[in-house]
Amino acid sequence: MRIQFLALALIPVAYGQVSGKCADLAKFKIPGVSISVAITKTETVPAAALLPSFCRAEGMIDSRTGAGGKAYGIGFAIALPDNWNNRFLFQGGGGFNGTVRPPLGAAAAGDSSALARGFAVVSTDTGHQGGDRSFFQDQQAGLDFAYVAIGKVAVAGKQILTQYYGQPARYSYFVGCSTGGREAMTMTQRYPEYFDGVVSGDPAMRTSYAQIGRAWTTVAFNQIAPRDDAGPRQRRVARRDVNPDEVPPLLQRRHGRRPAPNEAVEHEVAGIREQPNDAARERLGELRFVVVVGAHRRDPPNAARAPLGPLAA
Numbered sequence: 001m002r003i004q005f006l007a008l009a010l011i012p013v014a015y016g017q018v019s020g021k022c023a024d025l026a027k028f029k030i031p032g033v034s035i036s037v038a039i040t041k042t043e044t045v046p047a048a049a050l051l052p053s054f055c056r057a058e059g060m061i062d063s064r065t066g067a068g069g070k071a072y073g074i075g076f077a078i079a080l081p082d083n084w085n086n087r088f089l090f091q092g093g094g095g096f097n098g099t100v101r102p103p104l105g106a107a108a109a110g111d112s113s114a115l116a117r118g119f120a121v122v123s124t125d126t127g128h129q130g131g132d133r134s135f136f137q138d139q140q141a142g143l144d145f146a147y148v149a150i151g152k153v154a155v156a157g158k159q160i161l162t163q164y165y166g167q168p169a170r171y172s173y174f175v176g177c178s179t180g181g182r183e184a185m186t187m188t189q190r191y192p193e194y195f196d197g198v199v200s201g202d203p204a205m206r207t208s209y210a211q212i213g214r215a216w217t218t219v220a221f222n223q224i225a226p227r228d229d230a231g232p233r234q235r236r237v238a239r240r241d242v243n244p245d246e247v248p249p250l251l252q253r254r255h256g257r258r259p260a261p262n263e264a265v266e267h268e269v270a271g272i273r274e275q276p277n278d279a280a281r282e283r284l285g286e287l288r289f290v291v292v293v294g295a296h297r298r299d300p301p302n303a304a305r306a307p308l309g310p311l312a313a
Contacts, residue, residue: 019044021164022055022080030159037061037156045079051104051116054081057160058100061152067138074149076124078157079103080164085118088161088169090154090195092176092183096133097126097145107175108199120169122157124149126183147186154187154194177201 022044030037039059047053056079063073077100089105091114103121105114115121127144128135135141140148154174162168172195176184181203187195204210225233 022057025055025057025160025164028057028059028160028163030156035061035152035156036063038063039160050113052081052083052118054079054115055164056080056103059156059160061149061156064140066141070138072128072135072138072141072144074124074127074144074152075100075129076122076153076156077101077103078120078122078160079115080120080161081115081118083118084120084165086167086170087119088158088172089114089119089121090150090157090172090174090176090187091121091123092174092180093124093126094177094179096131096135097124097179098128098131098135100125105175107177107180108201109175114175119173120157120161120165122153124153126150147190150183150187151191151194154191171196173197173199175199178204 022042025042026039028037028039037059038061039057041058043056045051045054045056056077058075058077061074061076063071066072079102091101091103091105091107093101101123103115103123105119105121109117113121126149128138128141135145154172158169158172174184174187174195174197176182176199178201181200182205184198184200185203185205187198222233227233
């Protein structure tokens with residue numbers, strides 16, 4: 001009984017020590033580094049169902065007034081678990097960033113996040129607030145988004161971690177997907193010594209080409225989609241699998257009957273081919289179709305095939 005009582009009595013003391021260490025991060029400074037780091041908030045978070053207890057600190061790097069009098073700065077948040085495993089993980093962003101997402105390290109982590117496994121995790125908005133692209137009007141904000149912010153946050157995160165635990169991380173990793181995947185690749189190119197390994201999922205590289213491709217795909221699908229009785233094109237038919245019960249009356253009339261289970265049907269509409277999906281049929285026990293965009297318009301067998309035209313409205 002005495003041992004149990006002593007253990008229970010020590011819990012508030014230990015919690016107070018951790019809470020005090022977390023609050024002390026508000027005084028954090030990086031000596032000898034030409035970046036301005038301000039910790040704006042600290043919080044001791046108790047253990048929950050899927051997460052351990054941890055210290056969460058939020059901060060801002062290089063606050064400034066930018067183009068149009070708008071406030072800019074590289075926002076970040078870092079989670080420092082009590083059960084630290086001597087590892088540091090940088091959580092990549094997504095889209096155009098603009099939000100400091102909870103630093104959990106859930107990407108490519110399976111059923112248990114990096115934070116739950118004992119990693120110290122940092123995340124960032126990469127230098128602007130809001131998910132639109134207006135920040136590109138400010139040159140420095142554009143550079144921060146491209147590569148500057150992740151370098152600065154990596155340095156700050158490691159320094160904060162070292163001050164909090166009294167020792168540096170033994171291993172450091174960067175994990176991201178899409179924009180985070182691009183950031184991971186950027187880390188390997190611009191900051192090759194910052195991390196022991198990166199996970200780059202679906203990196204959003206050469207996004208100017210991707211945006212043109214997205215616009216072209218939309219136009220291409222619009223051009224080949226059949227029209228319904230009222231006239232508008234049925235883009236739903238051209239863009240995804242269609243259950244036979246949902247096939248528009250236009251397609252029923254075009255063939256005069258419901259297609260047989262193993263029959264591939266070609267439309268007069270250029271570029272569309274309906275093909276039964278065996279895997280889906282076996283799984284659902286019903287006929288389904290996969291709509292595939294062809295590379296050429298449908299012409300008589302011996303006719304010269306004209307390629308689909310360029311991007312047009």
